[in-house]
Amino acid sequence: MFHFHKSDACWYVPDGVPIIHALERTTHMCIAAHQDDIEIFAYHGISECYQEAKKWFTGVVLTDGAGSPRKGEYSAFSDSRMKKVRVQEQNKAAELGGYSAQIQLGYSSQDVKNPGVSNPVDDLVALLESAQPDLLYVHNPADKHDTHVATLLRTLAAIQQLPKSKRPRRLLAGEVWRGLDWLVESSVKVALPTHRHPDLASALLHVFDSQIIGGKRYDLATIGRRSANATYSESHQTDDVSQITWALDLSSLLAEENPNIEAFILAQVDALKDDIKKRLRRLS
Numbered sequence: 001m002f003h004f005h006k007s008d009a010c011w012y013v014p015d016g017v018p019i020i021h022a023l024e025r026t027t028h029m030c031i032a033a034h035q036d037d038i039e040i041f042a043y044h045g046i047s048e049c050y051q052e053a054k055k056w057f058t059g060v061v062l063t064d065g066a067g068s069p070r071k072g073e074y075s076a077f078s079d080s081r082m083k084k085v086r087v088q089e090q091n092k093a094a095e096l097g098g099y100s101a102q103i104q105l106g107y108s109s110q111d112v113k114n115p116g117v118s119n120p121v122d123d124l125v126a127l128l129e130s131a132q133p134d135l136l137y138v139h140n141p142a143d144k145h146d147t148h149v150a151t152l153l154r155t156l157a158a159i160q161q162l163p164k165s166k167r168p169r170r171l172l173a174g175e176v177w178r179g180l181d182w183l184v185e186s187s188v189k190v191a192l193p194t195h196r197h198p199d200l201a202s203a204l205l206h207v208f209d210s211q212i213i214g215g216k217r218y219d220l221a222t223i224g225r226r227s228a229n230a231t232y233s234e235s236h237q238t239d240d241v242s243q244i245t246w247a248l249d250l251s252s253l254l255a256e257e258n259p260n261i262e263a264f265i266l267a268q269v270d271a272l273k274d275d276i277k278k279r280l281r282r283l284s
Contacts (some may be wrong), residue, residue: 004125005119006106008064008083012091013101020130022101026058029133029168031124033112033151035065035090035104036211039097039204040222043138043173044099044245045194050200056100060127061090062120062151064106071215085210086145093207103127113150124158132166140173140180140248141265148177156261159254167254172247180246181229184271188249191233194226195243 002011002019013022026047030042038059039046049057056233063084066079077085083120087104094102111117138155139148152173159167172190174180183189194201205219206212212219226243233244253259 002130004105004123004126006013008106009104009123010087010106011101011103011115012094014099019101022056023058023127023131025211026057026100026131026133027055028057028135028137029128029131030057030137031060031151031155032062032137033109033139033145033147034063034068035061035086036093036205036208036218037061037139037148037176038090038137039093040218041139041176041245043088043194043201043204044247045137046133046204047194047196047200049100050098050197057097058101058133059094059099059103060124060133061102061104062107062112062154063109064104064146066277067109068210069073069214069216070210074210074214077210082210089208089210090145091109091203096207097204109147112154113146115150115153120154121157121161124155125161127156128162128168128173129166133168135170135172136168137247138171138173138180138250140175141261142180142248143175143177145177153261156253159237160257160259164255169251169252169254171254172251174245174247178249179225179229181232182272183246183248183268186271188252188268190247190249191229191262192245192247193241193243194245195230195241201243 011019028045030038032038045057049055064083066083068082070077091102105123107120112120139152143149205222229244230239230242
């Protein structure tokens with residue numbers, strides 16, 4: 001049995017097996033900052049595992065949802081009431097998507113963003129050690145949302161506390177508050193097909209009614225981005241798939257004792273600068 005640091009931390013297992021078993025069978029995991037982030041940037045993992053006997057997806061959300069924007073019928077909701085709604089929405093998504101488990105750790109954004117608060121890292125260590133997923137989806141280091149980047153950093157810190165034999169085999173960083181189409185084509189730019197089960201993809205996004213009615217059309221924006229990624233991925237070829245989510249492959253950092261994520265992402269920015277410069281000079 002897990003004993004997380006926050007008293008309102010919770011888990012949900014749609015098919016009712018013990019949480020330990022749900023984690024042990026996990027092959028794909030996503031660690032995200034907020035409710036609905038998982039369904040936006042890790043849909044590839046959800047669709048890969050959907051109705052598959054030997055593949056299981058588990059979602060982890062660090063924050064409590066208290067800071068969610070709200071409008072319309074949700075405009076008068078207190079933070080406390082909003083947190084309950086967000087937890088319920090995330091669990092509903094887990095049920096709809098057939099997740100192995102959904103864990104919500106219940107931290108405030110401030111706690112996640114504070115590097116001096118070690119409890120989120122400790123909770124993540126326990127989860128990763130139990131699940132040992134083959135593939136882990138995380139936020140990308142170029143994201144412009146502070147809590148997203150902080151969640152990535154806490155996840156990397158947790159991975160560093162695991163022996164290499166228990167670390168994920170692959171680490172993919174996805175796009176939410178900054179797309180990744182700007183990455184120059186290389187081994188670290190990964191196109192994740194997200195065209196499978198389109199009805200499920202749409203339904204998962206619509207679960208988060210408090211956000212859509214609350215003034216954020218993540219349902220339209222997310223599907224639109226995936227479609228745009230597919231069409232604009234290659235100028236001289238027809239589309240192989242109808243939807244793509246771009247990811248940054250951080251797997252090379254898994255073997256490092258003190259990975260320098262700043263150097264890693266700035267190297268990608270430098271590659272973009274060089275690509276722009278070379279094209280302009282070649283054509284001038």
